[in-house]
Amino acid sequence: MEILDSFRTDKFPHIWCSGCGHGIVMGALVRAMNKLDLDHDKTVIVSGIGCSSRATGYLNFDTLHTTHGRALAFATGIKFSEPELDVIVITGDGDCTAIGGNHLIHAARRNINITTIMFNNSIYGMTSGQYSPLTPQKAKATTAPYGNIEPNFDPCELVQGAGATYVARGTAYHIKKLTRFIKRGIEHNGFSFIDAVSQCPTNFGRKNGFKSAVEMMQWQKENTITIERAAKASEKEVKNKILVGELHHNNRPEYTANYEQVIEKAQKGGDN
Amino acid sequence: MREKVRIPAVEEIETKDRKKPSVAPQDYEPFAADEDLVPPMASFGDGYRYHVTGLFHDETGFPHGKAEDADRLGRRLHQKIEGNRDEIVEYESWELEDAEIAVVAYGSVTRSALTAVKAAREEGIKVGLLQLKTIWPFAQEEIKELVNQVDKIIVPELNLGQLIGEVERLSNLEEQVVGINRIDGELIKPATIIEAIKEGSESNGDFR
Numbered sequence: 333m334e335i336l337d338s339f340r341t342d343k344f345p346h347i348w349c350s351g352c353g354h355g356i357v358m359g360a361l362v363r364a365m366n367k368l369d370l371d372h373d374k375t376v377i378v379s380g381i382g383c384s385s386r387a388t389g390y391l392n393f394d395t396l397h398t399t400h401g402r403a404l405a406f407a408t409g410i411k412f413s414e415p416e417l418d419v420i421v422i423t424g425d426g427d428c429t430a431i432g433g434n435h436l437i438h439a440a441r442r443n444i445n446i447t448t449i450m451f452n453n454s455i456y457g458m459t460s461g462q463y464s465p466l467t468p469q470k471a472k473a474t475t476a477p478y479g480n481i482e483p484n485f486d487p488c489e490l491v492q493g494a495g496a497t498y499v500a501r502g503t504a505y506h507i508k509k510l511t512r513f514i515k516r517g518i519e520h521n522g523f524s525f526i527d528a529v530s531q532c533p534t535n536f537g538r539k540n541g542f543k544s545a546v547e548m549m550q551w552q553k554e555n556t557i558t559i560e561r562a563a564k565a566s567e568k569e570v571k572n573k574i575l576v577g578e579l580h581h582n583n584r585p586e587y588t589a590n591y592e593q594v595i596e597k598a599q600k601g602g603d604n
Numbered sequence: 605m606r607e608k609v610r611i612p613a614v615e616e617i618e619t620k621d622r623k624k625p626s627v628a629p630q631d632y633e634p635f636a637a638d639e640d641l642v643p644p645m646a647s648f649g650d651g652y653r654y655h656v657t658g659l660f661h662d663e664t665g666f667p668h669g670k671a672e673d674a675d676r677l678g679r680r681l682h683q684k685i686e687g688n689r690d691e692i693v694e695y696e697s698w699e700l701e702d703a704e705i706a707v708v709a710y711g712s713v714t715r716s717a718l719t720a721v722k723a724a725r726e727e728g729i730k731v732g733l734l735q736l737k738t739i740w741p742f743a744q745e746e747i748k749e750l751v752n753q754v755d756k757i758i759v760p761e762l763n764l765g766q767l768i769g770e771v772e773r774l775s776n777l778e779e780q781v782v783g784i785n786r787i788d789g790e791l792i793k794p795a796t797i798i799e800a801i802k803e804g805s806e807s808n809g810d811f812r
């Protein structure tokens with residue numbers, strides 16, 4: 333399948349700023365889907381609200397651009413009613429961990445077979461740079477001109493704690509790895525979460541001393557460490573570094589499969 | 605408080621499927637409506653590969669940031685509701701045929717209202733109940749009929765007066781519509797409604 337077949341090319345140019353990392357992450361998703369040779373008619377892509385969530389408009393699949401934070405809620409409905417469809421969710425860090433935080437926890441807990449790619453630029457870009465739950469403490473935002481006083485948290489640990497069965501982190505810089513993680517996430521039967529660290533030069537970079545998108549990607553390179561290297565490195569080397577890699581992978585019963593069993597039981601008219 | 609719920613048997617439930625598109629995927633405009641203002645809708649997975657967004661969009665489903673798209677869409681959705689008023693508006697009425705007083709209730713106050721109406725009927729008062737089950741589109745026609753028929757309309761509400769405004773604007777008689785309002789966390793009791801039914805009607809022999 334040609335890569336371009338995955339796009340609604342008549343919808344370009346896209347709305348993203350030059351240097352934005354979201355196009356890179358969307359590219360990784362498309363390459364991953366292409367490698368898997370997913371049936372374009374049987375793949376549904378769902379997004380929330382924000383810069384990242386505009387990606388659904390450019391992708392030539394059944395696409396659903398929902399309300400803020402609710403991508404996983406809609407996606408759960410789609411997967412539940414048509415379990416044979418591949419359902420992929422595109423969301424941003426604010427959309428996913430603030431407004432949609434509860435949907436995230438419970439999708440992970442249910443282990444529903446949905447792949448979530450969180451485009452993580454640590455800021456609400458579309459609305460001009462308000463801090464999100466993933467804005468690092470002390471970073472500047474339009475709503476934190478003196479520096480963010482709130483501690484951020486690790487969404488990968490959150491979803492793992494809640495029960496996700498595939499958790500990985502890549503970055504716009506580590507594009508090959510990111511593509512691989514998305515591919516594995518789609519292949520995995522259960523709730524998959526991929527934290528895709530991305531850059532927003534316009535509303536995060538400018539406020540935080542980055543002169544260009546390139547500098548931000550350089551930052552991604554220098555401030556991350558792969559879990560393979562981290563395993564061998566000294567504590568000092570790992571400290572304050574963002575872990576990149578497959579952070580968690582296990583198997584347990586999937587939600588729609590469990591539900592299928594309930595339907596069968598009920599239709600047989602047996603005891604509950 | 606507990607009570608029974610009756611779940612209808614599968615055979616009793618009528619399934620209405622959405623209209624499906626008859627055109628080829630490349631000609632499909634997911635939000636191009638038929639004459640009834642309802643667009644045929646493909647299911648995800650049918651091969652139509654279309655886009656649904658919460659943003660204002662044109663017939664193709666894509667947003668273009670155009671005021672005229674937003675206007676057209678908003679008006680179609682509004683018309684679709686207005687034009688199907690009769691199918692959407694749901695209500696139930698008790699003892700309204702010969703009623704001279706009516707209670708209009710929406711939601712949980714209906715329980716108290718019905719008990720009150722039944723008790724007042726026992727006493728020979730010609731009172732009935734209109735229970736609204738939908739709030740928009742408003743049961744305009746039914747309320748209009750009621751204001752022409754009865755002398756008094758009582759609107760019990762667990763707030764300081766919301767539904768009453770809708771009823772009042774259809775009434776031409778001064779003081780025809782009276783409210784019973786309660787916001788202390790307790791329910792409106794049937795006795796309070798009975799009191800309101802009787803108020804001013806004692807001296808009127810016609811009610812008995």
Ligand code: SF4
Binds near residue numbers: 347348351383535
């Ligand atoms: S505001 Fe930031 S996240 Fe949004 S498109 Fe521009 S660079 Fe990308």
